[in-house]
Amino acid sequence: xxxxxxxxxxxxxxxxxxxxxxxxxxxxxxxxxxxxxxxxxxxxxxxxxxxxxxxxxxxxxxxxxxxxxxxxxxxxxxxxxxxxxxxxxxxxxxxxxxxxxxxxxxxxxxxxxxxxxxxxxxxxxxxxxxxxxxxxxxxxxxxxxxxxxxxxxxxxxxxxxxxxxxxxxxxxxxxxxxxxxxxxxxxxxxxxxxxxxxxxxx
Amino acid sequence: xxxxxxxxxxxxxxxxxxxxxxxxxxxxxxxxxxxxxxxxxxxxxxxxxxxxxxxxxxxxxxxxxxxxxxxxxxxxxxxxxxxxxxxxxxxxxxxxxxxxxxxxxxxxxxxxxxxxxxxxxxxxxxxxxxxxxxxxxxxxxxxxxxxxxxxxxxxxxxxxxxxxxxxxxxxxxxxxxxxxxxxxxxxxxxxxxxxxxxxxx
Numbered sequence: 001x002x003x004x005x006x007x008x009x010x011x012x013x014x015x016x017x018x019x020x021x022x023x024x025x026x027x028x029x030x031x032x033x034x035x036x037x038x039x040x041x042x043x044x045x046x047x048x049x050x051x052x053x054x055x056x057x058x059x060x061x062x063x064x065x066x067x068x069x070x071x072x073x074x075x076x077x078x079x080x081x082x083x084x085x086x087x088x089x090x091x092x093x094x095x096x097x098x099x100x101x102x103x104x105x106x107x108x109x110x111x112x113x114x115x116x117x118x119x120x121x122x123x124x125x126x127x128x129x130x131x132x133x134x135x136x137x138x139x140x141x142x143x144x145x146x147x148x149x150x151x152x153x154x155x156x157x158x159x160x161x162x163x164x165x166x167x168x169x170x171x172x173x174x175x176x177x178x179x180x181x182x183x184x185x186x187x188x189x190x191x192x193x194x195x196x197x198x199x200x201x202x
Numbered sequence: 203x204x205x206x207x208x209x210x211x212x213x214x215x216x217x218x219x220x221x222x223x224x225x226x227x228x229x230x231x232x233x234x235x236x237x238x239x240x241x242x243x244x245x246x247x248x249x250x251x252x253x254x255x256x257x258x259x260x261x262x263x264x265x266x267x268x269x270x271x272x273x274x275x276x277x278x279x280x281x282x283x284x285x286x287x288x289x290x291x292x293x294x295x296x297x298x299x300x301x302x303x304x305x306x307x308x309x310x311x312x313x314x315x316x317x318x319x320x321x322x323x324x325x326x327x328x329x330x331x332x333x334x335x336x337x338x339x340x341x342x343x344x345x346x347x348x349x350x351x352x353x354x355x356x357x358x359x360x361x362x363x364x365x366x367x368x369x370x371x372x373x374x375x376x377x378x379x380x381x382x383x384x385x386x387x388x389x390x391x392x393x394x395x396x397x398x399x400x401x402x403x
Contacts, residue, residue: 011384011388012384014388015384042395042399043391043395045398046391046394046395046398047363047391049344049398050344050359050363050364050394051363051364051366053344053345053364055239055240055242055243056239056242056243056246056247057238057239057242058238058239058242058255058256058259059256062234062238062242062256062259062260063231063234063235063238065260066234066260066263066264066267067227067230067231067234069260069264070230070263070264070267070268071268072225072227072230
């Protein structure tokens with residue numbers, strides 16, 4: 001009896017039979033076994049009923065209702081590029097103007113590169129002169145700002161406030177708290193309000 | 203509503219998704235058009251409430267389309283969207299299960315007054331057109347039998363035999379081991395056989 005039970009089709013074999021892929025020895029068993037035939041027959045009926053079930057259709061306008069809630073990814077750069085492309089291709093005249101501009105731009109860049117390569121010493125001299133001048137102006141400006149600050153009456157009060165390492169630590173901590181608080185506030189202010197899915201229109 | 207160009211209609215899901223990622227509205231519409239019926243049908247059979255099913259189907263598409271940029275093309279789009287839909291339906295059913303009170307009142311109610319106060323109010327009104335439509339659509343013996351299944355069984359059997367998805371894909375969609383999916387489907391079929399037995403006699 002136990003041996004006979006083991007011979008009955010397993011669930012996987014019933015699946016295989018439903019898919020038409022049950023191996024011949026087991027098909028032979030199925031032909032001979034009333035219990036397995038009854039089982040596979042009723043499984044077949046259920047599966048065919050399930051497969052015959054029709055799909056339901058949502059109310060008309062479903063696609064539009066979904067699209068109303070979806071923002072298309074259309075970044076400014078993409079829009080600007082598309083707009084420029086459309087304008088350039090609007091007529092032969094605009095296309096010719098754009099092509100001329102591209103040629104002028106290309107020639108200018110090529111000329112600039114060629115000149116730079118042939119006058120590298122001149123460029124280096126100009127570069128070092130500009131760097132020296134910029135450094136001089138920077139230090140002059142810095143000294144002006146520092147001497148201006150030193151002359152203000154609040155400078156010494158500020159200096160006393162952060163006169164010791166402990167005070168510096170306290171002031172830094174307070175500043176950090178204010179900064180983090182500000183960031184959180186900004187994040188909250190910039191957060192977009194959540195949108196609920198609207199109910200379907202009948 | 204503008205019809206999508208023919209090339210989009212003939213394109214594969216992956217090609218349409220690639221167009222959607224470029225911000226092409228027609229591609230978004232095409233994806234919704236392709237899957238509105240299967241997704242709505244699955245959810246409707248899961249939650250058995252037309253209006254709610256439509257809301258959940260909308261939610262599914264909105265979620266999928268908003269995340270289309272993060273969709274990984276190595277997976278089938280259909281598996282991905284069915285997974286979102288199934289999660290939406292199962293989440294709703296779980297919430298509803300938590301919120302459901304016994305028809306006799308809350309199990310925590312100890313006095314008759316408390317039980318009466320917490321009991322479900324059964325309306326004496328006649329069913330409206332929507333309820334009639336639902337009753338007609340879901341009224342068949344097989345639909346009713348599916349409605350009696352556990353939600354997990356229901357999802358598995360619908361995906362397998364109504365949507366024709368292979369076991370492996372269902373396991374991936376539902377995040378379940380393959381063996382569990384097979385067991386659920388076999389048990390579901392067994393319960394359906396028993397529920398429909400009287401029709402064959």
